[in-house]
Amino acid sequence: MKRRPENEGRAEHGSVERVPAELDTVKPGRLLDRSFFARDSVVVAPELLGCIVTANGVSVRLTEVEAYREDDPASHSFRGRTPRTAVMFGPAGFLYVYFTYGMHYCANLVCGEDGAGAAVLLRAGEVIDGEPIARGRRGETVKDRDLARGPARLAQALGWGREDNGRDMVGAVRAGEPTLWAAGPRTGITKAADTPWRFAIPGDRFVSPYKRHPKAPAAEQDQAPPAK
């Protein structure tokens, strides 16, 4: 079975594609093993959409992820291995947590072969279990939609912090129902923002809003037509 574009995307996403063939054989609910993660992060990323991550009493269905690799200027691993990025250069299936904006944490699943320096950032999801616990961490007044819509919100909802860097996630991620996916430009970064490695479930209300980084170079105009 081949992947193929099904229609022209909106300005945000270039195209909508069918569920990856590899996942057609992975039954929903089945735990993803280490070999699943030990492939190119750009291949693994879209396959993670719809999958369920469980940690500390909360389960999240992933709606948006982003791939990073060592050859990617926007990746923390781009300048080689450092104390901070050591986990990224280790074996796949482990959690890479980094601190950002002086107050938030973001979580990635390490991908690729041992030493590859690749990972998939978990950008957004829907809390499908343990909602009271998630709300306790996020705030009692937070709307359901915003419990895990955003990388730092998702990490907080799952109770992750610095001490979770390097945690083995094999056994904590399950295959989900097959889903459509779309690839688009990345948000929040200044370098290689137009490399279409941000993957999301089209139309899902738990996908975070696309916001280009103010300092990112302007997008090329010859691609998709203006939104409207």
Next chain:
DNA sequence: CAAAGGATGGCCT
């Protein structure tokens, strides 16, 4: 020692 990197919450339209 200086520079770069980044998401969220609040408030207003």
Next chain:
DNA sequence: GGCCATCCTTTGG
């Protein structure tokens, strides 16, 4: 939804 204020850690020089 758009615009604004907020800040510590890591890395390069």
